[in-house]
Amino acid sequence: MSLTDLVREAATGLKSLFVGLGITGRAFAKPAVTVIYPKQEVTNLDTYRGHIELVGREDNPAMPRCIACGACTRACPSQCLSVGCPVGAGSGGGDAEALELAGELIPVGTAMAPAPQKGCKVPGVFIYDYSLCSLCGQCVRACPVDSLRFSQHVYYVGRSRADFRLDLMARLARQAAEAPAPAPEAARPADAIPMEEHP
Numbered sequence: 001m002s003l004t005d006l007v008r009e010a011a012t013g014l015k016s017l018f019v020g021l022g023i024t025g026r027a028f029a030k031p032a033v034t035v036i037y038p039k040q041e042v043t044n045l046d047t048y049r050g051h052i053e054l055v056g057r058e059d060n061p062a063m064p065r066c067i068a069c070g071a072c073t074r075a076c077p078s079q080c081l082s083v084g085c086p087v088g089a090g091s092g093g094g095d096a097e098a099l100e101l102a103g104e105l106i107p108v109g110t111a112m113a114p115a116p117q118k119g120c121k122v123p124g125v126f127i128y129d130y131s132l133c134s135l136c137g138q139c140v141r142a143c144p145v146d147s148l149r150f151s152q153h154v155y156y157v158g159r160s161r162a163d164f165r166l167d168l169m170a171r172l173a174r175q176a177a178e179a180p181a182p183a184p185e186a187a188r189p190a191d192a193i194p195m196e197e198h199p
Contacts, residue, residue, distance in 0.1 A: 042154055050151040051130045052139060054172045062176035064169065065147035068123040075142035080132035086124030123169065130156075130164035 035042055042048075054064040066083070073081045140148045158164050 045152040045154065048150075048152050048154060049135050049137070050153045051133065051135075051156065051166070052128060052148050052168075053151040053153075053175075054126060054168045055147050055149055056172055056176055061179060062173045064123065064126070064172055065145045066123050066126065066143075067145055067147075068120040069144065071142045071144060072139035072148060075138040077136065077138060078132045078134050080129040081139055082125075082127040083123045084125040084127075085120035086122065126168040128166045128168050130166060131161045 054066060057063050057065055068083050068085060070083060073079075073083055135150070137150070140150065
């Protein structure tokens with residue numbers, strides 16, 4: 001190997017070193033896109049897709065828009081959704097009688113809800129297994145009445161898989177109870193004179 005070959009090889013190595021340092025320097029100078037929790041918290045949640053949740057009706061926020069048609073369960077590739085009719089609703093509600101689900105978290109070993117029966121218009125139970133969900137959004141797209149949406153619940157943690165089996169009906173009822181009450185509208189126009197002020 002001659003001296004010119006060594007110089008040429010060193011020049012090639014230095015050139016790649018400076019190109020790499022340039023790329024690293026540009027990336028280093030850009031603003032950070034990650035957040036170091038708990039020092040900072042995420043503020044832009046408009047595009048965040050968390051676990052799915054039920055959407056309440058306008059007239060009764062504790063009651064879901066869901067009509068228990070089962071389109072979401074059929075569209076789900078992960079089979080993480082299960083919708084059941086209330087006890088006695090539809091034809092053959094006997095399987096639903098075995099379900100005694102209370103609260104948001106479902107205990108380990110609880111059977112998934114039966115498939116919706118014909119004639120069922122309101123779900124009695126809506127179980128969602130977040131540990132199986134791939135957040136693909138097929139259930140949200142398949143719902144004919146827009147009763148499902150992605151939540152913006154960023155800080156959801158658990159210690160076991162059972163912590164991620166959610167009763168979405170109980171969650172919707174709790175969300176409706178915690179929601180601020182709408183401000184009462186004035187019973188009379190602002191320019192009306194109170195009765196006691198009339199001559």
